[in-house]
Amino acid sequence: MFFDILTLFPEMFEGPFSESIINRAREKDLIEVKTINIRDYAEDKHNRTDDTPYGGGAGMVMKAGPIYRAWEQVKSQRSVESKTILMSPQGEQLTQNIVNDLAKEPGLIIICGRYEGVDERVRKTIVDREISIGDYVLTGGEIPAMVLVDAAARLLTGVLGDEESSKKDSFYNGLLEHPHYTRPREFKGLKVPDVLLSGNHQLIERWRKKESLRRTLMRREDLLKDKELTEEDKKLLKEIKAELKG
Numbered sequence: 698m699f700f701d702i703l704t705l706f707p708e709m710f711e712g713p714f715s716e717s718i719i720n721r722a723r724e725k726d727l728i729e730v731k732t733i734n735i736r737d738y739a740e741d742k743h744n745r746t747d748d749t750p751y752g753g754g755a756g757m758v759m760k761a762g763p764i765y766r767a768w769e770q771v772k773s774q775r776s777v778e779s780k781t782i783l784m785s786p787q788g789e790q791l792t793q794n795i796v797n798d799l800a801k802e803p804g805l806i807i808i809c810g811r812y813e814g815v816d817e818r819v820r821k822t823i824v825d826r827e828i829s830i831g832d833y834v835l836t837g838g839e840i841p842a843m844v845l846v847d848a849a850a851r852l853l854t855g856v857l858g859d860e861e862s863s864k865k866d867s868f869y870n871g872l873l874e875h876p877h878y879t880r881p882r883e884f885k886g887l888k889v890p891d892v893l894l895s896g897n898h899q900l901i902e903r904w905r906k907k908e909s910l911r912r913t914l915m916r917r918e919d920l921l922k923d924k925e926l927t928e929e930d931k932k933l934l935k936e937i938k939a940e941l942k943g
């Protein structure tokens with residue numbers, strides 16, 4: 698899978714993508730990450746990539762021309778079709794389901810806006826999907842782009858070793874993850890739950906499922922609404938609610 702990232706700050710990607718999992722994935726040719734500097738496609742003598750907003754008001758808007766020309770360039774260099782994503786606060790909220798979909802694409806072109814945003818003609822001509830990583834404004838779309846690349850790349854076969862499997866992920870089955878423990882058995886007077894030491898894998902799986910449901914009920918009841926619950930889930934939830942009544 699390839700990620701062609703259109704940005705004014707390519708060097709921002711050096712650090713995060715030269716470390717750990719993403720780097721290993723790049724070395725194993727599982728992913729290719731290319732950054733394209735939008736400024737290289739500015740055409741006026743001042744190399745402008747932004748300008749003042751029509752209609753007045755504070756701030757600057759990214760010009761459509763340089764983004765469009767950078768986009769044409771990366772498009773022309775890829776033999777397979779790819780979706781173009783704009784990272785922006787006006788986008789649809791990124792969820793694991795959206796990441797699962799996007800990770801199936803052969804590649805993505807990701808536009809990182811700056812300033813107050815990008816000229817609307819960018820959306821109208823080349824953007825297939827506009828995505829937000831949350832309801833807050835950042836100085837640019839670069840960090841959201843890193844989030845999207847990280848979340849998608851880790852789902853690709855071979856990127857995570859089996860010790861880091863993404864299969865049982867919290868959002869993979871629509872629930873929050875159960876508590877995790879590792880050595881030592883006691884830390885600051887807090888013991889590991891006996892069931893986890895029992896070696897009884899059926900009991901352990903039941904405990905994990907129940908704790909996932911408990912945590913989801915306590916922290917993210919909204920996730921429970923979207924999930925089809927199995928008979929076992931319903932039974933465990935009944936137990937949890939009875940325990941909450943004390």
Ligand SMILES: NC(=O)c1ccc(NCc2ccccc2)nc1
Pocket residue numbers: 784785786787809810811812813814815828829830831832833834835836837838841
């Ligand atoms: N919440 C997000 O995903 C996000 C994305 C980008 C961003 N800032 C750059 C920008 C602002 C407006 C329009 C397009 C890009 N801030 C937050």
